[in-house]
Amino acid sequence: MIRLSLKPSEARIWSDIETLSKITNPERPWTRRPFTALYEEGRAWLKQEMATLGLEVYQDAASNVIGRLAGSKPELSPIMVGSHTDTVTGGGRFDGIAGVVVGLELVRMLKEADIQLDHPLEIVDFTAEEPTDFGVSTVGSRGMVGNLSEDMRNSRDPEGRVLIDCIAEAGGNPARIDQEARKQGSVAAYLELHIEQGPVLVETSRPLGVVTGIVGISRYQVTVIGQPDHAGTTPMTMRRDALPAAGELFVELETICRKAYSSPVVGTVGVVNVNPNAANVVPGEVTFKFEVRSIDAALIAEVCEHYLERARALVENRGLSIRIEALTRSEPVTVPEHIRSALALACRETLGSDSLYAELPSGAGHDGNQLSRIAPIGMLFVPSLGGRSHCPEEWTDIQPIAQGAEALARAIIHLDKNVV
């Protein structure tokens, strides 16, 4: 038990969230897209706040905004805490923002408790975490770890702007992104507080959630091939209708993913195209995409393989054919045991009971996916009312955000003595 008086201020955190909420598009609450004047204005405020707190403020080559608090052992790699201040269009006031303003509160809490860490502490606002109009997401964290490819850098948005030009305008130095990329071991630990964006914490009445890992995702495209025929003249027994076959495949994915596995698995069908898509023609061909997510890579592979085997059998049973293409695959990120246990201990110390925090995977990607390439990462979730996110209704009460700030501070103090 760390007997420290670490007192997060709900009022200060709330005031910071309110300030950023006001720097949004009034016609499309609460939008603050990256590489816009509003984004710059929000970051100008953030840099000012960081400077007021006595942090050394700078922007790296990828234009991430960083506030650095010196440690007593400057030779140590920094402990990093970050999130993002950009939003999706029509997004909320908490996604990303909660993590950044909690970073500011951490610094205030440490100062008020008169604690100097051994490690430097870096508070980061990662550039453009959400999907951008350039077709790239987690732009800043990719740049920070040297994972922003040439193609990504030169991608254009619908207005014809090139991504690296926008990074330069946002205060970065694209020519130096690779030289400045942080190497494995150059960050002692990366921690992020984020809203859950799902219903688990609210449904189970837990104010905090320790993230066990970030899910990997496998995506496929499936084409079911039948035969288009006249909808009036072709008897039911003589059809080669691709749509009911596809329907069976949709239900089958749900059935397989609803089974109990060693880790949770979710599977989703989307982007369904019916051809021809007419009321008076038997559908000849249906294409759809599906994805499977879990924090267990082997389990994703097993579930996909089993599903595709079942899909082939179901389609063949109907005398139709099937084409399967693998689209993309991202690996799950594991939260290392020492980070997870530091966060769990910190939650117990903050909440005063073992039963009040949850352990759960992150079903969405974050900057942590990129940081995990060079550093051990950990995440703390706070509840999203109704599980809602990426919408104007997105809401998290201030109390769990403040509790999250305290837990994060405790975890950092613990890790400061236990990581190099």
Ligand SMILES: [Zn+2]
């Ligand atoms: Zn986010």
